[in-house]
Amino acid sequence: MTESDLKLEQLKQKLSNLRRSAWKPIVREGDGALTSNFLFENNITVTGDKLGGWPEWVQYPEYPDCPTCHQPMKPFVFQIDSEDNLPYMWGDVGVGYLIQCSNHKEQLAFLWQCG
Numbered sequence: 001m002t003e004s005d006l007k008l009e010q011l012k013q014k015l016s017n018l019r020r021s022a023w024k025p026i027v028r029e030g031d032g033a034l035t036s037n038f039l040f041e042n043n044i045t046v047t048g049d050k051l052g053g054w055p056e057w058v059q060y061p062e063y064p065d066c067p068t069c070h071q072p073m074k075p076f077v078f079q080i081d082s083e084d085n086l087p088y089m090w091g092d093v094g095v096g097y098l099i100q101c102s103n104h105k106e107q108l109a110f111l112w113q114c115g
Contacts, residue, residue, distance in 0.1 A: 047095075049085050051078045058095050058113040066101035073101045073109050082114075090114055 047056045055061075055076045063072035077098040082089045090096050091114025101107040 048081050049079065052076070055079050055097055056095065058093065058115055062097075062111060062113065063099060064109045064111065066104055066107050068104045068107055069101065071101070071103065073099045073107065075100060075102060077108070 046053075050056070053076070056079065063074055065071065066073050077100050079098075080086050080088075080090070080096040082091075082094050088096075090112040094112055094114030096110065096112040099109045099111070
């Protein structure tokens with residue numbers, strides 16, 4: 001094996017460690033507030049009308065308590081951005097959110113935030 005072959009093998013090994021399967025998650029789904037706060041603080045979420053995923057909070061993560069179990073209601077169901085697909089303004093650059101209790105599927109909460 002030549003020196004250049006050895007360098008190529010070393011490079012292949014280093015690159016193989018960069019495959020997505022080798023990546024360690026920063027936060028995991030189910031970490032709740034930790035995940036929401038991380039996404040919010042690092043501005044990783046997407047604006048606009050959205051079904052599922054993580055909400056783009058205008059102000060801060062806000063999960064109302066379920067009236068049945070009194071736990072924070074998750075998961076996020078959808079968000080409606082001001083004047084995107086629905087001709088309604090939720091205040092100054094506002095967004096409306098629908099959230100559901102994961103334990104009591106019949107319990108939903110609607111809230112909105114604006115800038």
